[in-house]
Amino acid sequence: MENCCYIINKSFLLKFLILALALVNTVHGQGSRVGFYSRTCPRAESIVRSTVQSHVRSDPTLAAGLLRMHFHDCFVQGCDASVLLSGAGTEKTAFANLGLRGYEVIDDAKTQLEAACPGVVSCADILTLAARDSVVLSGGVSWQVPTGRRDGRVSQASDVNDLPAPFDSIDVQKRKFAAFGLNTQDLVTLVGGHSIGTTACQFFSNRLFNFSGNGADPSIDASFLPQLQSLCPPNSVTSNRVALDTGRVNKFDTSFFANLRDGRGILQSDQVLWSDASTKSIVQRYLGVRGLRSLAFNVEFGRSMVKMSNIGLKTGTDGEIRKICSAIN
Template identity: 40%
Template sequence: METRRVILSIAVSSLFVFSFVDGLSFNFYAASCPSAEFIIRDIVTSSSSNDPSIPGKLLRLVFHDCFVEGCDASLMLIGNNTEQTDPGNRSVGGYSVIESAKKVLEMLCPETVSCADIIALAARDAVGIAGGPMVQIPTGRRDGMVSLASNVRPNIVDTSFTMDEMVKLFTSKGLSVLDLVILSGAHTIGVAHCNAFRGRFQEDTKGRFTLIDKTLDSNYAVELMKQCPVSAMASATVNNDPETPMVFDNQYYRNLLVHKGLFQSDSALLNENSTRTMVKDFANNQELFFVNWSQAFLKLTSVGVKTGNEGEIRRTCASTNA
């Protein structure tokens, strides 16, 4: 109970600190494009109805954008050696949803709403659509001008990372260990390609996988090997959450406690007493997870933002205005 109070206290105290960070503000488009957030939510909702995988894709998209160059839509830029070309980003999806929203907004409010804000708001809406909390986030982000593949790997979490590696990376983004545990809960929805967790298995002489990572539940490992045999195509995927894959809930933490975290980086959260305690608290109390998610997501979408005269408002998300 004491740990829950501490976590709640941290979440509530962070609300004021991060509400208007870096020049962002609530209702930023109230005068310039009052229907912006409604339009984005409507497009995310309709896209998710047609493709249930969209919420997970949009949530992953915001992580991969914000951790590289900050939340500035640098991941949306297309071209040689841009962030999209790095192998770590080739499986990221949801771009078409962002472009669809941008196209409508450009017709109604030309050169007003940034792609960076669309990404943040779309991810926010995706969580709400999937059953999670609807987070109020400030807007006013501007789009970046730089997108380099070489910036990707040093700035995104690899699924094989240890706790120390994850903490180091999150700290460099101004995010705490608590934020790390909370934001890892994003794995409660979405899918992963088989190669993202194959390091937990080894191919034997008969061309079959055997489990070598003993931190993974053996029965769950058998199911994963059925879905991802050695012969599986590169496009093959499995659900991040084997229990409620399309619902944003606290099942991710329950899975961890029974050793059904899909990635090595998931299982690593149980390796230290402090993070294991957080996992248990969130597994036992979904409301606690949702309250803390709201604040951690607010911090995530404030990482490295560009405001004022920085960057630009792109006319199309795939290219700069130059």
Template identity: 55%
Template sequence: MGSVTSLNPRYVLLPLLLVLAATATTKANAFLPRPRIGYYGSACWNVESIVRSVVQSNFITNPANAPGILRMHFHDCFVQGCDGSVLLDGPNSERTAIPNLSLRGFNVIEEAKTQLEIACPRTVSCADILALAARDFVVLTGGPWWPVPLGRLDGRVSLASNVDLPEPTDSVEVQKQRFAAKNLNTQDLVVLAAGHTIGTVGCGVFRDRFFNYNNTGSPDPTINPSFIPQIQSQCPLNGNPATRVALDTGSEGQFDTSYLNNLRFGRGVLESDQVLWNNPETRPIVERLLGIRFPFLLFGPEFARSMYKMSLIQVKTGLDGEIRRVCSAVNP
């Protein structure tokens, strides 16, 4: 991986039609400003460089911030849209929901917000900072760059009861339904799931699959038999459920197609990941991303395209939100 002192765009291949489609307004909200490239202009001309600098320093300190912030962005967008609601702290907030208890990197977003409040007071939303940080962390792991439309507002509501995220045991059909509800298609599902090319997962999330799948007393038969002892040794039956293992065995710190190749050979850690190879609808997409089925899909550009789409889920504008002074609390 190259130097972390600069983020050179590597995959700026998003077609114009995508940009136009993703930023189109609905008739009901046509009068409201929508997120767009260069939204802040002279009001905060250096917003991206400030966020980038914070991301770089925190990546050097702790590379695990990369998958942490990417996951946080996903969890934010899939609950009430990309409005920074996952950043709000307090009793019964989204952060207290079980799927969010292991989120990391909140300090990175607050650090960027602090610097932006000095440079551009009350101008840049926490939701925009999170979207930019997720992109910049992906780049530092060797992944693609993509243009991030800006202009989201921060939500004022954050409730644990609203958190309904994809589960590690979801079938392809259930995953498709969850993604379709966010206007994301089946290809987006596969491509975004492949974000698991970086990061780790706690043993308690998936351990039963390797020991007692569906109460059968045996591992999931779709797992490659040679992979079972490796994971069982990392996550013993009576071990600490918080112990973390790589989602992409052997390449958890590098953005690449290793995760997809692991699915091909039955080495997916999560059931919801492995079924993407076993299902007749999603398997061809994985094969195209791996370059073993024509027409080929380039993983980097496709991931950038799907992240662009995801970052615009149910964005808040106009009177729907605010620009928070701190990311962990609504404005007084």
């Protein structure tokens, strides 16, 4: 009887997730819509996709770079490509953005789009589409991206002061996400983007030797600690980078959440998702029925990305369509 019920429940869950995925693929943003360029630049999405594919095939680490860049853009001034602007005192020069990568991918796509459809496709939309395509190229499930964003004209390093940080507590993370209309579900789901990418020792070495003045962070798996300590020795400057998802650095899947369960989260802000009841329950959901957990995560990730990518949109006559993504017109 138990096996019977398990099969029924599993079948029901699968149907629910397929329906949810269909809903993700028809969702529209606030002020943006799926297929915005269908008449004005029909090849817009395919041009971005092929450009991202070309670059990521040459350097798979760029996928995480593009995803992170989109995140950093949306949390400052909204999703308006302000992070792409160059010059003294721009967002690009802020400490939190010094490690961003993938600008050349966006510039390449923009050059091709300007040749095909001059003055039509915004840099903000290119970055949003590139983030989606990066996830798909890393093994994630695709979702439809509402487009129609316009580019901002303001970019100030001084505005980059409240991005989620690697040392943030759960309460601080919740506050930062809630400020943009993102709930706890979105928080855990979007942090799951750390399934791909790496981080520098300086962002977590505080956990390895003298955490709160009392040795290593006790939440780190004891068998994992020596490996991290060897990669990031105390009182040394190292260029070593560590995978945020141990063992599967370029694969977008749910193993990141399994690492949190096993005390193998790298960033303090990631690992605390397992110690707080409100976030742990969501992590556990993504570690549920084998074979369906990845689909559940991918469905929710697409939903949360659509929500995030519609923060502070500039549409209509607000903003502009830049000719070059690194400079205002």
